[in-house]
Amino acid sequence: MSAQSSSGAPKKARWSTSKKVEARRGPSKPHRGQGPTAGRDERRPYTRDERSYADRGPRSESRDERGPRREFNRDERPERRPFNRDDRPQRGGFDRGERRPFDRDDRGPRSYDRGDRPQRRVDGDDRGPRSYDRGDRPQRRFDRDDRGQRSYDRGDRPQRRFDRDERGPRSYERGDRPQRRFGRDDRGPRSYDRGDRPQRRFDRDERGPRSYDRGDRGYQRADRSRTWTDREEREAMGLSVDVPAEAAPVEVGADNGFAALGLPTPLVERLARDGITTPFPIQQATIPDALAGRDVLGRGQTGSGKTLSFGLPLIATLAAGGKAAPGVVRSIILVPTRELAQQVSDALQPLVHVMGLRHKLVAGGMPYPPQIMALEKGLDVLVATPGRLKDLIDRGAADLSQVEVAVLDEADHMAEMGFLEAISEILDLVPGGGQRLLFSATLDRGIDTVVERYLSDPVTHETDPETASVETMDHHVLLIDPMHKKVITAEVANRTGRTVVFVRTKLGADRVALQLREQGVFAAALHGGLSQVQRNRVLTGFKEGTLPVLVATDVAARGIHVDDVSVVLQVDPPADHKDYLHRSGRTARAGERGTVVTLALPHQRRQMERLVEQAGVDVKPVRTAPGDPLLYDGVGARTPSGEAIEEGRYRRLVEGEPRPQRGHRRGGARYQPHGRRNERSFRGREDRGDRGGRDRSARRYDD
DNA sequence: ACCATTT
Numbered sequence: 003m004s005a006q007s008s009s010g011a012p013k014k015a016r017w018s019t020s021k022k023v024e025a026r027r028g029p030s031k032p033h034r035g036q037g038p039t040a041g042r043d044e045r046r047p048y049t050r051d052e053r054s055y056a057d058r059g060p061r062s063e064s065r066d067e068r069g070p071r072r073e074f075n076r077d078e079r080p081e082r083r084p085f086n087r088d089d090r091p092q093r094g095g096f097d098r099g100e101r102r103p104f105d106r107d108d109r110g111p112r113s114y115d116r117g118d119r120p121q122r123r124v125d126g127d128d129r130g131p132r133s134y135d136r137g138d139r140p141q142r143r144f145d146r147d148d149r150g151q152r153s154y155d156r157g158d159r160p161q162r163r164f165d166r167d168e169r170g171p172r173s174y175e176r177g178d179r180p181q182r183r184f185g186r187d188d189r190g191p192r193s194y195d196r197g198d199r200p201q202r203r204f205d206r207d208e209r210g211p212r213s214y215d216r217g218d219r220g221y222q223r224a225d226r227s228r229t230w231t232d233r234e235e236r237e238a239m240g241l242s243v244d245v246p247a248e249a250a251p252v253e254v255g256a257d258n259g260f261a262a263l264g265l266p267t268p269l270v271e272r273l274a275r276d277g278i279t280t281p282f283p284i285q286q287a288t289i290p291d292a293l294a295g296r297d298v299l300g301r302g303q304t305g306s307g308k309t310l311s312f313g314l315p316l317i318a319t320l321a322a323g324g325k326a327a328p329g330v331v332r333s334i335i336l337v338p339t340r341e342l343a344q345q346v347s348d349a350l351q352p353l354v355h356v357m358g359l360r361h362k363l364v365a366g367g368m369p370y371p372p373q374i375m376a377l378e379k380g381l382d383v384l385v386a387t388p389g390r391l392k393d394l395i396d397r398g399a400a401d402l403s404q405v406e407v408a409v410l411d412e413a414d415h416m417a418e419m420g421f422l423e424a425i426s427e428i429l430d431l432v433p434g435g436g437q438r439l440l441f442s443a444t445l446d447r448g449i450d451t452v453v454e455r456y457l458s459d460p461v462t463h464e465t466d467p468e469t470a471s472v473e474t475m476d477h478h479v480l481l482i483d484p485m486h487k488k489v490i491t492a493e494v495a496n497r498t499g500r501t502v503v504f505v506r507t508k509l510g511a512d513r514v515a516l517q518l519r520e521q522g523v524f525a526a527a528l529h530g531g532l533s534q535v536q537r538n539r540v541l542t543g544f545k546e547g548t549l550p551v552l553v554a555t556d557v558a559a560r561g562i563h564v565d566d567v568s569v570v571l572q573v574d575p576p577a578d579h580k581d582y583l584h585r586s587g588r589t590a591r592a593g594e595r596g597t598v599v600t601l602a603l604p605h606q607r608r609q610m611e612r613l614v615e616q617a618g619v620d621v622k623p624v625r626t627a628p629g630d631p632l633l634y635d636g637v638g639a640r641t642p643s644g645e646a647i648e649e650g651r652y653r654r655l656v657e658g659e660p661r662p663q664r665g666h667r668r669g670g671a672r673y674q675p676h677g678r679r680n681e682r683s684f685r686g687r688e689d690r691g692d693r694g695g696r697d698r699s700a701r702r703y704d705d
Numbered sequence: 706a707c708c709a710t711t712t
Contacts, residue, residue, distance in 0.1 A: 338709060338710070339710080340710090365710095365711095366711050366712085387709095387710060388710050388711090389709095389711040389712095390710085390711055391711090392711070393711040394711090396711090415709085418709095420709065421709075421710065424710065425710095506706095506707070507706090507708080529708085530709060530710085555707090556708050556709070557709065559708090559709095577707090
């Protein structure tokens with residue numbers, strides 16, 4: 003069960019990351035039409051300079067009336083030495099010229115953890131019930147009927163903000179206004195040109211790639227010097243770019259089940275080309291209602307085709323209503339993990355395309371410019387993880403005010419603490435009255451709050467019993483001694499076919515994967531502490547068969563589809579029966595057989611018994627130890643070679659094939675255990691080449 | 706407490 007209660011009792015607000023940032027830096031998102039930057043174009047992301055400028059309010063006179071620029075007459079202002087920071091307290095990482103890796107643990111307690119000042123904004127408990135819980139005023143945004151038509155539906159005034167063409171080119175595209183900081187003619191030589199001081203910040207080589215080149219952080223001006231093809235983007239992210247062999251066009255039979263559901267012919271034909279002609283039960287049940295515009299709650303077993311259940315009616319509905327205008331997002335699909343978002347996006351791609359619509363994946367860990375440019379062009383379907391979407395909304399790059407359909411995949415998970423806040427924030431920006439589709443293999447009361455707030459008159463379809471007890475799945479709970487855990491893990495994981503090993507923590511994933519390799523089982527970890535490129539390489543290797551064993555946190559528990567996973571091994575028991583169902587669902591997909599093995603230490607026995615029963619599985623824990631025939635004959639374990647896997651093989655998987663080295667860089671990028679992420683150039687000082695003042699500031703942080 | 710979810 004989710005931790006959400008449906009009682010309406012005030013819930014303790016959790017810190018979201020954005021709130022943490024806010025607490026540290028002050029509010030980062032002025033609301034539309036207020037705040038110091040109200041007059042600024044709302045859809046253009048901030049630049050760093052612009053923000054501070056805007057805070058000062060509008061300039062009263064034009065440049066000419068004001069005379070020559072003051073700020074560049076240095077002699078008048080000797081106290082201001084913007085480029086010599088040694089005498090100032092160290093502030094942001096960017097200005098220091100080096101950033102520490104984002105390793106939470108080594109920063110010391112955060113201000114909001116120290117408890118040394120009152121938590122004002124974020125402690126839900128002392129704020130009293132939220133307005134939407136009090137029920138003492140009408141919910142305005144979500145009850146469409148009493149508001150009359152939306153302005154953008156009436157068509158009685160020009161659409162100002164979203165019709166790009168009428169506005170002419172964006173200011174940052176025109177290049178016709180003076181660039182403030184870099185218009186140098188009237189300023190005389192810059193300090194860094196005079197050569198009378200050590201150059202600290204502008205020696206590019208010492209600084210590593212610029213943020214806008216790295217693509218791992220905000221776009222200032224989207225990097226228009228290059229455009230990204232989808233293929234280039236996939237390559238850069240370590241994703242497979244193999245184009246699946248396209249099947250020949252197929253006649254759509256009169257008995258085609260998807261045609262019978264009322265889906266448009268191009269969609270039906272495209273599905274038939276891939277041999278998809280008979281809807282699964284969940285699709286059969288939900289597609290007609292979704293096509294009719296109803297809000298739908300859909301529950302079908304893992305691997306039962308939920309993506310098409312919402313994807314097909316979504317695409318059909320959107321195609322019937324035209325195409326996205328520039329800057330417009332017509333539908334959003336929210337997904338809990340990046341990999342699942344990628345999978346959903348890939349699955350819908352040919353279907354979106356065949357209807358002449360546009361779609362884009364917006365998720366963290368990927369470069370901003372392609373996502374921002376796609377949003378500028380307009381999207382019929384936006385597949386997104388919550389964090390990056392919120393980020394792009396905050397930057398003004400994404401506008402949800404014309405979203406017609408919103409989908410929550412893995413809806414119960416998205417309604418849990420930790421996700422709920424972000425999801426609410428996003429759904430609050432979607433106009434009421436549109437269609438909502440919520441899907442998951444486990445839909446429980448935890449989603450009640452979301453349903454009450456965002457859905458109207460939903461129809462529920464539950465096509466399968468909520469149980470992991472599938473005919474084709476064998477379940478084993480092995481009661482083992484802690485000292486045998488490592489060996490038994492290796493023996494079970496060493497089965498033929500692909501194995502997914504689930505652990506509770508990121509560190510545990512790294513550790514178990516290493517232990518498996520040491521014992522001769524080729525395994526790699528997958529968790530949120532890796533860079534997205536590493537995550538993609540590992541998952542791609544697993545899908546393509548170069549990696550037989552994947553050791554994952556629950557990042558891989560939901561939705562991820564890989565063929566021929568013969569075993570799911572739970573080294574750490576799942577947190578609840580829903581997680582048991584989702585983890586189990588990685589095997590026995592599409593009618594294949596599968597085995598689910600859960601290791602339980604003595605103190606976990608009772609918890610496991612209860613949990614398995616809740617999951618609807620009829621198994622009793624069985625005591626076992628290495629050498630027990632049950633392990634080999636019953637579970638299918640095989641003793642591994644014991645000869646350690648060469649670490650180079652592992653590194654090639656995670657880092658890709660070594661590329662030609664440039665410059666005097668030694669050793670190339672190494673695998674960074676989690677905590678050093680995002681390929682951010684993080685090299686030892688000796689690799690950077692020690693020179694000049696750079697080193698003084700570095701030492702303070704390296705020691 | 707930890708797993709996800711932006712940098």
